Amino acid sequence: MLPLSVSLGDPAGIGPEVVAKCWENRHVEGLPPFVAIGDPQSISAVSDIPIAVVEDPEEGAEAFANGLPVIAIECDSEINPGKPNSDGARCSYDSLELAVGLARSGSVAGVVTGPVSKQQLYEVGFTHPGQTEFVAERCGVSRDNVAMMLAGPTLRTVPVTTHIPLSMAADALSVEIVASRGRAALRGLIRNFGIDMPRLAISGLNPHAGEGGALGHEDVEIIEPAIEQLRSEGWVVTGPHPADTMFHERARANYDAALCMYHDQALIPLKALHFDEGVNITLGLPIVRTSPDHGTAFDIAGQDLATPTAMAAAMHCATEAAAHRRRLAEHGRTGMAIGK
Numbered sequence: 001m002l003p004l005s006v007s008l009g010d011p012a013g014i015g016p017e018v019v020a021k022c023w024e025n026r027h028v029e030g031l032p033p034f035v036a037i038g039d040p041q042s043i044s045a046v047s048d049i050p051i052a053v054v055e056d057p058e059e060g061a062e063a064f065a066n067g068l069p070v071i072a073i074e075c076d077s078e079i080n081p082g083k084p085n086s087d088g089a090r091c092s093y094d095s096l097e098l099a100v101g102l103a104r105s106g107s108v109a110g111v112v113t114g115p116v117s118k119q120q121l122y123e124v125g126f127t128h129p130g131q132t133e134f135v136a137e138r139c140g141v142s143r144d145n146v147a148m149m150l151a152g153p154t155l156r157t158v159p160v161t162t163h164i165p166l167s168m169a170a171d172a173l174s175v176e177i178v179a180s181r182g183r184a185a186l187r188g189l190i191r192n193f194g195i196d197m198p199r200l201a202i203s204g205l206n207p208h209a210g211e212g213g214a215l216g217h218e219d220v221e222i223i224e225p226a227i228e229q230l231r232s233e234g235w236v237v238t239g240p241h242p243a244d245t246m247f248h249e250r251a252r253a254n255y256d257a258a259l260c261m262y263h264d265q266a267l268i269p270l271k272a273l274h275f276d277e278g279v280n281i282t283l284g285l286p287i288v289r290t291s292p293d294h295g296t297a298f299d300i301a302g303q304d305l306a307t308p309t310a311m312a313a314a315m316h317c318a319t320e321a322a323a324h325r326r327r328l329a330e331h332g333r334t335g336m337a338i339g340k
Helices: 015-024 040-044 057-063 086-104 118-122 131-138 166-172 175-193 207-213 218-232 263-274 309-330
Strands: 004-007 034-038 051-053 068-072 111-113 147-151 156-159 199-203 236-241 257-260 279-283 289-292
Touching: 004 086, 004 309, 015 034, 015 040, 015 068, 015 309, 034 040, 034 057, 034 086, 040 051, 040 068, 057 068, 086 111, 086 118, 086 131, 111 131, 111 309, 131 279, 131 289, 147 175, 147 263, 156 175, 156 263, 175 199, 175 218, 175 257, 175 279, 175 309, 199 218, 207 218, 207 236, 218 236, 257 263, 279 309, 289 309
Parallel strands: 004 034, 004 111, 034 068, 051 068, 111 289, 156 257, 199 236, 199 257
Antiparallel strands: 147 156, 147 279, 279 289
């Protein structure tokens, strides 16, 4: 089995610590082999586990039993947990680039990306809204054809709009973009989660899903036509649902994923239910990419306070997604359409 590539993220954040803890707890967590990408010093600064500096994933898989394998991307300055700088941002940028490249080449089963600071990355020339858009570009996929899914044990959500101000979210919606994100979510459920006939619940934008147009026109003019388009293609889709009644236990039993109209509409219920277990998985890519659904947490970095639960969940999710894709390929299916 091919290992995963895991970019350590910002070396001053909690990424190195949670990756080190994952290796340390690998037997208890039942984790697959993985190879870290980044500066080995960022691991040594927060952990005393053995480190094996390796040249490639194959060597890393062989070394995994005896030490955390690391393909070294060295930072140009001293690493101090909790104190980010531009050199660390460049290191995280280069680590991300290599981790994704290994997945694209087929050298690893998938890539798990550690948390980065977008503010720091922007200062060293990073031009993407986030790692999701960067990975999509490197894979030659339009950002309109990928979707960010947040997955936990009892809930999966996909935001239609992501990192834009709330004041711009309504104007960013269209029939085409809602249908496209819905399609990506449904195909992703087949390809990455092994659900043959996925069920998608779509939220409204406005309170009470617009009350038939009394509380806003978007639900009637944009979301309902997008739902009808998806249904005409044979997908199992319901909505638009009032967002305030979509996420209780009985409601969640009726769908496999929820498509939400803006960032917080999707992330608040996921984080309320599964704060320490949430995984970000990018749908619509030719590779498997996941990440823990938390940030760099510079305020606790280096204090042995970070929990590895979400990083371990991201590794499990990536491994399972790769296995589902292999099974589809063995049966001559792509997961790109119902019954195919």
